[in-house]
Amino acid sequence: MNAAEQISQTLLTLDNVSIAYGAKTIVKEVSINLSKGEIGCLLGPSGCGKSTLLRAIAGFEPVITGSIQLTEQTLSDTKKTTAPELRNIGMVFQDISLFPHLSIEQNVAFGIKNQPKQQIAARVKQLLALIELSEYAKHYPHQISGGQQQRVALARALAPKPELILLDEPFSGLDAKLRESLVPQVKAILKKEQVSALMVSHDQAEAFAVADKIAIMNNGKIHQWDNAYNSYHFPASQFVASFIGDSKFLAGTASCEYCVETELGKLAKKTPHGFKKGSKVQVLIRVEDVSCNADSMYSGIVIKKDFHGSYYKYEIQLKDNSTLYYSTNAKALTQHALGANIPVQVDSENLVIFNR
Amino acid sequence: MIEILKKHSKINWLSALALLTAIALSFPILVVISSLFGGFGVTLSHLVDTVLSDYISNSVLLLLGVSIGVLAIGVPAAWFTSVCDFKGKSIFTWALLLPLAVPAYIVAYTYTGLFDFAGPVQSTLRDYTGLNYGEYWFFEIRSLGGAITMLTLVLYPYVYLLARAAFLEHSSNSLEVCRTLGYSHKRAFFHLSLPMARPAIIAGLTLALMETLADFGTVQYFGISTFTTGIYRTFYGLGDPTAASQLATMLLTFVAFLIILERYSRRQHRYHSSAEQRPASALIKLSFKHSCIAWAVCLIPISFGFLIPASVLTYWSVTQAVFEADKFLSLAWNSLYLAMSAAIIAVVLSVLLAYAKRIKNTATVQGATTVASLGYALPGTIIAIGIIIPLAWLDHQIIDAAEHFFGLDLGLILSGTLFALLFAYTVRFLAVSMGAVQTGLDKIKPNIDNSARSLGHNNLQVISKIHFPLMRSSLLTALLIVFVDVLKELPATLILRPFNFNTLAVHAYELASDERLIDAAPASIMIVIVGLLPVIILSRSISNSRAKHAQ
Numbered sequence: 001m002n003a004a005e006q007i008s009q010t011l012l013t014l015d016n017v018s019i020a021y022g023a024k025t026i027v028k029e030v031s032i033n034l035s036k037g038e039i040g041c042l043l044g045p046s047g048c049g050k051s052t053l054l055r056a057i058a059g060f061e062p063v064i065t066g067s068i069q070l071t072e073q074t075l076s077d078t079k080k081t082t083a084p085e086l087r088n089i090g091m092v093f094q095d096i097s098l099f100p101h102l103s104i105e106q107n108v109a110f111g112i113k114n115q116p117k118q119q120i121a122a123r124v125k126q127l128l129a130l131i132e133l134s135e136y137a138k139h140y141p142h143q144i145s146g147g148q149q150q151r152v153a154l155a156r157a158l159a160p161k162p163e164l165i166l167l168d169e170p171f172s173g174l175d176a177k178l179r180e181s182l183v184p185q186v187k188a189i190l191k192k193e194q195v196s197a198l199m200v201s202h203d204q205a206e207a208f209a210v211a212d213k214i215a216i217m218n219n220g221k222i223h224q225w226d227n228a229y230n231s232y233h234f235p236a237s238q239f240v241a242s243f244i245g246d247s248k249f250l251a252g253t254a255s256c257e258y259c260v261e262t263e264l265g266k267l268a269k270k271t272p273h274g275f276k277k278g279s280k281v282q283v284l285i286r287v288e289d290v291s292c293n294a295d296s297m298y299s300g301i302v303i304k305k306d307f308h309g310s311y312y313k314y315e316i317q318l319k320d321n322s323t324l325y326y327s328t329n330a331k332a333l334t335q336h337a338l339g340a341n342i343p344v345q346v347d348s349e350n351l352v353i354f355n356r
Numbered sequence: 357m358i359e360i361l362k363k364h365s366k367i368n369w370l371s372a373l374a375l376l377t378a379i380a381l382s383f384p385i386l387v388v389i390s391s392l393f394g395g396f397g398v399t400l401s402h403l404v405d406t407v408l409s410d411y412i413s414n415s416v417l418l419l420l421g422v423s424i425g426v427l428a429i430g431v432p433a434a435w436f437t438s439v440c441d442f443k444g445k446s447i448f449t450w451a452l453l454l455p456l457a458v459p460a461y462i463v464a465y466t467y468t469g470l471f472d473f474a475g476p477v478q479s480t481l482r483d484y485t486g487l488n489y490g491e492y493w494f495f496e497i498r499s500l501g502g503a504i505t506m507l508t509l510v511l512y513p514y515v516y517l518l519a520r521a522a523f524l525e526h527s528s529n530s531l532e533v534c535r536t537l538g539y540s541h542k543r544a545f546f547h548l549s550l551p552m553a554r555p556a557i558i559a560g561l562t563l564a565l566m567e568t569l570a571d572f573g574t575v576q577y578f579g580i581s582t583f584t585t586g587i588y589r590t591f592y593g594l595g596d597p598t599a600a601s602q603l604a605t606m607l608l609t610f611v612a613f614l615i616i617l618e619r620y621s622r623r624q625h626r627y628h629s630s631a632e633q634r635p636a637s638a639l640i641k642l643s644f645k646h647s648c649i650a651w652a653v654c655l656i657p658i659s660f661g662f663l664i665p666a667s668v669l670t671y672w673s674v675t676q677a678v679f680e681a682d683k684f685l686s687l688a689w690n691s692l693y694l695a696m697s698a699a700i701i702a703v704v705l706s707v708l709l710a711y712a713k714r715i716k717n718t719a720t721v722q723g724a725t726t727v728a729s730l731g732y733a734l735p736g737t738i739i740a741i742g743i744i745i746p747l748a749w750l751d752h753q754i755i756d757a758a759e760h761f762f763g764l765d766l767g768l769i770l771s772g773t774l775f776a777l778l779f780a781y782t783v784r785f786l787a788v789s790m791g792a793v794q795t796g797l798d799k800i801k802p803n804i805d806n807s808a809r810s811l812g813h814n815n816l817q818v819i820s821k822i823h824f825p826l827m828r829s830s831l832l833t834a835l836l837i838v839f840v841d842v843l844k845e846l847p848a849t850l851i852l853r854p855f856n857f858n859t860l861a862v863h864a865y866e867l868a869s870d871e872r873l874i875d876a877a878p879a880s881i882m883i884v885i886v887g888l889l890p891v892i893i894l895s896r897s898i899s900n901s902r903a904k905h906a907q
Binding site: 058085099160 | 803814826
């Protein structure tokens with residue numbers, strides 16, 4: 001694929017976008033591109049500005065710097081904010097917000113304009129089939145369940161065939177079991193409709209399950225815009241490293257081109273880590289990097305033990321009071337008691353290292 | 357840029373309109389208060405020397421008496437219909453609201469007709485016993501005690517309504533907690549339900565007391581000197597608007613106290629819905645003996661507040677009243693279009709203020725809506741005085757100018773016209789319609805608007821396709837409540853109406869003043885019947901929420 005092709009495929013461009021409420025800047029100089037057909041996700045803790053950014057893309061907030069473009073068209077810049085109704089962008093809101101006075105099919109048909117009746121009816125029928133709610137066409141929103149309402153909201157946003165769908169925490173109001181079944185369903189619906197989407201979430205599992213690309217946000221800034229695998233294995237910042245996955249940091253000192261001296265001895269990476277010899281660093285230790293090995297010369301004390309059904313998760317305290325996570329299969333023969341001193345070893349091939 | 361400007365100018369336009377409305381509506385009060393700076397004339401010092409102490413003591417006694425009365429009726433009735441289970445409860449629950457439909461002055465006319473010397477009760481008594489005038493004791497209905505009774509009979513539903521909502525809201529769970537901690541029903545009531553409902557009860561009480569202070573028809577008819585009658589007399593009898601406004605300002609301090617009390621009690625007790633209904637198992641099943649008490653607690657106020665006056669009025673209207681159909685029709689028509697116009701104005705302004713608040717809730721807009729909604733606490737007499745003084749002044753300026761420059765005799769343009777009357781109604785009743793409209797609009801979450809906009813609909817389309825259908829019933833309710841309130845309103849209408857312009861309420865008042873109580877019955881029963889409409893809506897919303905819960 002050459003460069004020209006790639007540019008033509010870009011759907012949404014955020015270029016240096018900042019958003020403020022009054023004097024407070026909520027989103028700071030964000031730049032990302034979303035390609036056609038991709039599902040993106042803005043992932044971050046609550047209050048990081050992800051929902052505000054989504055609302056700006058929808059046209060509900062103006063930008064104070066930069067611009068928002070959809071294909072070639074500028075939707076928002078410092079001079080103008082195209083009204084939401086003129087953007088051809090659909091949105092599904094966190095509180096679902098179906099129109100209570102309209103039936104399910106009327107809700108879905110609401111955004112389809114300037115089309116012959118038959119065509120509208122056909123589109124509504126197709127969408128209701130897609131979300132598997134055909135038999136509820138004449139029902140009203142209060143007569144169906146939360147998960148069903150969420151699917152109707154999605155169908156309603158999809159109905160006018162927008163170029164982009166925005167989903168604001170679409171699963172946050174639902175219970176865990178329902179979420180588990182709805183997440184892949186929503187992804188399948190989006191892919192079937194071949195629509196591009198940008199979702200907001202604070203839940204890593206949700207983001208990993210749905211999104212092709214994930215923007216990890218904190219304090220109004222995007223730390224990394226990448227796919228799930230890279231975000232996990234090559235975190236661009238300490239925040240990304242700690243926000244995604246279960247992990248702890250271990251203090252260390254760079255002792256050679258590849259290695260770091262830590263409480264657990266010398267940890268060596270396969271490739272050069274790029275820190276000067278003697279510089280103080282932090283090493284990310286994921287839960288799956290830690291194992292219990294009787295041959296190990298290092299040990300720690302079990303200070304916490306949680307049963308998670310299929311596995312146990314331990315927190316282990318080392319001599320310098322830093323801690324590590326460690327987990328074992330629940331069926332494993334060796335269980336560790338609280339307060340036990342156990343030998344630990346870290347698998348150091350994929351070390352992620354930051355400045356201290 | 358242009359778009360942003362346009363958006364901003366639209367917002368400013370609405371806020372400015374809200375501000376302007378608030379200023380216009382607060383004008384009468386400002387006029388009344390400004391009378392304090394006009395110096396204290398001979399009339400006022402004369403009033404201070406003679407009747408002022410009466411005004412104050414009568415008003416205070418009236419407030420005290422009505423407080424005791426409405427609490428004694430409203431709270432037990434609320435408790436029985438919310439916490440207990442007995443036969444006929446579902447009927448009593450809504451029937452207890454019926455007296456809301458009857459203005460106090462109409463109850464007063466009816467009971468005077470029944471119980472005064474020439475009335476059927478005393479006549480019958482004399483016929484049976486053979487006693488003559490002065491030879492037996494009979495209570496005097498036209499007394500302070502009588503006025504307290506009349507006002508209590510029609511105002512207790514305010515306490516009943518709010519107390520009941522509070523009892524329903526809390527008790528279910530906390531009452532069960534209380535029982536598990538070893539409290540009996542009785543102890544739980546006094547230690548838990550009552551303290552928890554206290555803010556709501558006080559809020560209901562202040563509403564009833566505001567109506568008491570505002571009452572003119574009853575106390576005027578019973579010849580009790582209170583502030584409202586005093587203001588009226590000073591204005592018309594003594595012809596001294598300044599002294600009348602100064603009296604009005606004193607009354608205003610009472611009102612201000614009530615407003616503060618009400619706001620304070622509501623602050624602690626903001627949201628209560630009547631939607632909740634405890635499961636049948638949690639209700640206290642009453643024994644036969646206790647059921648009888650419950651029946652008495654419910655039946656007495658319903659009978660004396662509604663059933664008896666309504667039947668007596670109906671009987672008089674049908675059998676004895678002198679009824680002139682032409683005159684009556686023109687009265688009804690006057691009342692109808694006056695009330696309808698006022699209702700439409702109030703609802704339009706309410707919608708405007710509500711949208712100003714929804715689109716951009718600035719401190720200005722918030723202040724404006726608060727000021728605009730204070731009128732519900734103001735007695736009609738005060739509002740009327742505050743309106744007629746500046747309008748009369750303005751009229752005279754216009755008349756003088758017209759005569760001076762054009763040699764024209766214009767007559768009164770503003771005062772003594774329907775304009776003044778509609779203005780007064782708007783000041784007094786805007787809060788009522790605003791409450792209904794605001795509740796309707798608040799139910800529509802902002803993301804509903806946002807959803808519609810992201811589906812390609814502009815602001816106007818959102819209003820027409822989403823807001824209007826969702827708010828239709830709220831708007832209708834607002835219209836209806838203002839309509840009925842205007843229909844019942846007496847003092848402001850009496851002071852501000854155009855010469856020879858009569859409404860049903862004024863007609864009833866005039867006939868009653870001429871001691872033609874029976875002839876006043878048709879107009880009175882008409883007011884009561886129309887007044888029933890919002891009560892029916894209210895009781896239906898209560899039973900609807902119950903039905904929903906039962907599903």
